[in-house]
Amino acid sequence: MADEVRLWSDELARDPSSLAFLPLADTLRRQGQLDLARKVATRGLERHPHNPDAHDQLARIHADQGDLQAAFDEWDMVLRLVPGHVGAIKGMAFIRFQQGRLEEAERLLMQAQGHTEDSDISAAIDTVRRSSGVSTAQVSVADLPSDPHLLFTDILANDQTAMLLDKDGLVLAGAYYSADGRNVAEDVGANLSGVSDEALRATKHLGIGAWRSILFETEAAVVSLSPAPAYGPAAGGLIVVAATPSTPLGLLRRLLDRCIARSTTWLSQTGIGGGA
Amino acid sequence: MSSPFTPVLDALTRQRGVRASLVVSAADGITIDSNLQIGQDGSRVAALAASLYRKARKSAAAAGLGGTGFMQLEAETGRLCAIGGEEIVLVVVADRSANVGLIRVEMLRAAEALA
Numbered sequence: 143m144a145d146e147v148r149l150w151s152d153e154l155a156r157d158p159s160s161l162a163f164l165p166l167a168d169t170l171r172r173q174g175q176l177d178l179a180r181k182v183a184t185r186g187l188e189r190h191p192h193n194p195d196a197h198d199q200l201a202r203i204h205a206d207q208g209d210l211q212a213a214f215d216e217w218d219m220v221l222r223l224v225p226g227h228v229g230a231i232k233g234m235a236f237i238r239f240q241q242g243r244l245e246e247a248e249r250l251l252m253q254a255q256g257h258t259e260d261s262d263i264s265a266a267i268d269t270v271r272r273s274s275g276v277s278t279a280q281v282s283v284a285d286l287p288s289d290p291h292l293l294f295t296d297i298l299a300n301d302q303t304a305m306l307l308d309k310d311g312l313v314l315a316g317a318y319y320s321a322d323g324r325n326v327a328e329d330v331g332a333n334l335s336g337v338s339d340e341a342l343r344a345t346k347h348l349g350i351g352a353w354r355s356i357l358f359e360t361e362a363a364v365v366s367l368s369p370a371p372a373y374g375p376a377a378g379g380l381i382v383v384a385a386t387p388s389t390p391l392g393l394l395r396r397l398l399d400r401c402i403a404r405s406t407t408w409l410s411q412t413g414i415g416g417g418a
Numbered sequence: 419m420s421s422p423f424t425p426v427l428d429a430l431t432r433q434r435g436v437r438a439s440l441v442v443s444a445a446d447g448i449t450i451d452s453n454l455q456i457g458q459d460g461s462r463v464a465a466l467a468a469s470l471y472r473k474a475r476k477s478a479a480a481a482g483l484g485g486t487g488f489m490q491l492e493a494e495t496g497r498l499c500a501i502g503g504e505e506i507v508l509v510v511v512a513d514r515s516a517n518v519g520l521i522r523v524e525m526l527r528a529a530e531a532l533a
Contacts, residue, residue: 356489
């Protein structure tokens with residue numbers, strides 16, 4: 143991958159007006175060098191302001207950086223340049239899903255499905271519908287519990303637990319109860335947050351894009367981690383869901399989706415995330 | 419040249435979407451045996467996977483969750499799976515589209531065979 147970066151950089155140095163900035167920015171993004179990728183893409187756009195692939199690339203970088211609105215705006219620009227651009231519509235749907243605006247996400251995915259036969263889109267629609275169907279995950283701000291420790295209580299069974307951590311592993315919401323009934327969320331959060339740093343390092347070096355989830359099975363629990371919605375104090379943080387070891391992994395993944403949706407609602411509608 | 423691990427690694431690499439399978443030293447992340455597709459940097463994969471798995475194990479233990487079994491990292495374009503013990507870690511790198519359920523079953527079976 144270092145060879146690819148050198149190759150595209152050399153070509154761009156030889157001909158600054160070439161489109162080599164596109165694969166260069168993409169490679170840097172996949173390596174996790176997001177600031178550098180953004181600079182390359184932005185400079186390329188200065189020379190090619192009407193290139194839809196360049197706007198698409200910048201949107202992906204913004205999305206990876208957690209700047210969801212900027213990503214949405216870039217994909218919106220792609221659509222203006224190429225009406226019906228499936229990648230852009232899918233990207234915008236992804237952003238709306240991340241923001242908890244599930245109806246819009248589904249509408250966009252249906253729109254994308256009208257342009258292509260992509261099984262990924264059908265799967266994405268199913269995911270959005272599953273999340274939408276979970277009415278308890280999408281509640282109005284008035285229905286959210288006033289105590290952040292109880293944020294996920296109504297969407298979890300007694301033997302399941304979830305918490306939202308900030309980038310330092312401190313608990314923003316949720317709880318983690320040990321077998322003897324103590325809330326050990328701070329301890330567990332502090333320990334598990336180190337795993338996400340390691341994941342970031344691994345995915346960056348392996349060039350497999352941004353990490354989306356980690357799941358591991360232990361003697362006492364099966365645990366799933368996901369990056370937290372990129373709002374205010376949660377940016378760079380984690381959502382942790384744990385359940386008894388007998389919990390089917392597919393169910394745990396669904397619980398994680400529901401907790402992400404709930405966190406997004408809480409962060410965006412209560413003003414904690416700086417959005418209201 | 420084959421090692422005692424070769425049949426296990428061959429079986430894992432036959433799974434659809436699997437790009438690499440490795441047996442790695444848990445302590446230092448050094449490759450013991452591997453079955454890699456062209457283009458994979460085995461030593462790097464081994465070191466990173468062992469490090470991630472070690473971190474997950476330590477974190478789980480510190481959090482009072484006990485020993486760690488199967489672990490899966492899902493990323494934008496690929497997956498990293500690991501399972502192991504005190505001495506060795508079995509690692510699989512796969513495409514995002516790979517059937518992780520089948521890979522998990524095969525890895526659990528392989529881990530038992532290696533124990």
